[in-house]
Amino acid sequence: MAKDLDPDSMHCNCPVTTTLEILGGRWKPIILYCLQDGPVRFNALKRMIPGITQRMLTLSLRELETDGLILRHVREVVPPHVDYAMSPLGDSLRPVLHAMNEWGAYYRTQTTPQKARSDAA
C-alpha cells in the first residue's frame, strides 16, 4: 500500500484511502483481529498467526503502533515481556472492521464457490 501519497495527485483526498493505508497490507487485519479480546504478547501473536515471519510481525506491529492503533508495553522482567493491546483509536476502528467483515462474508456468498477470479488468473 502506498504511504505518503503526493497530495497533489490525490484530487479527491479521500478519507477512504487514509483508512486503506492504515489497514492495508497482508498482516495488519489479522493482527488487529487477534488483539480484539485483550493484550497479547509477541510470541503469542506469532503462534496465533501461522505463516508470519518475525520480521513481518515486527514491521506490522511497528506500523500499527506508529499509526496509533495499538499500544506496546514492555515489562522489564527477564526475559522481557512485551504485550500489545488495542489503543482507544484502534478500538474506534471496530465498526469499520465489523462492516468489512460483514461485507466480505456476504461477498463470498454472492460469488461462485469455486472462486471465480482465482480460477480466471
Added chain:
Amino acid sequence: MAKDLDPDSMHCNCPVTTTLEILGGRWKPIILYCLQDGPVRFNALKRMIPGITQRMLTLSLRELETDGLILRHVREVVPPHVDYAMSPLGDSLRPVLHAMNEWGAYYRTQTTPQKARSDAA
C-alpha cells in the same frame, strides 16, 4: 495487495481480508467514489482522477468488473462509448465505504496536523 493467498497460510480466513483484496490498491476506492452518482465514461473517469494513467485505469476497471462491483456497458455508436456503473454488489459496498470514510476523517482529526508518520519516514 496479494490476490489468491494460499488458504493454508490464512489461518483466520478472515472476511476482512477478502474485502481488503477487493478494495485495495491505489485507484479502486477513488474510482468507486467517482461512480457513486451514476455511470461515467472511460475518459471522463480519466479526467476526474488526475494522475491516473490509462493503463492503471483500465486495469483497475477490469478488476472491479471481474469482482462484480461495476458493470461495463459498450454502446455501439461511433466513436464507441463505454460507460461504467455500480453493480448491485458494488452498491452493497456503500455502507463499508461510508464507514471507512467516516473513520478516515476521524483519524485525521486525531493525529497531528503535520502528519506524524510522513515526517518520521
Added chain:
DNA sequence: ATAGGTAGTATCAAATTAGGTACTGGAAAC
C-alpha cells in the same frame, strides 16, 4: 490534410511490499 477525441494495448522500468535466513544477548531449564 492534420489534429483531436473515442477506448483501449504493448512493452519496459521503477517502486513498493513481502519473505528467507541468520544472528543477537541474557536467563532459565535440562
Added chain:
DNA sequence: GTTTCCAGTACCTAATTTGATACTACCTAT
C-alpha cells in the same frame, strides 16, 4: 554446558504493483 525462550535486528532476494511511453484503429471537425 548445551539448548530453549524472549523479542527482536540485519541483510538479501523475490514477488507484486505501479508508472512512463508509445502505439492501435476509427471517426469528426477544421
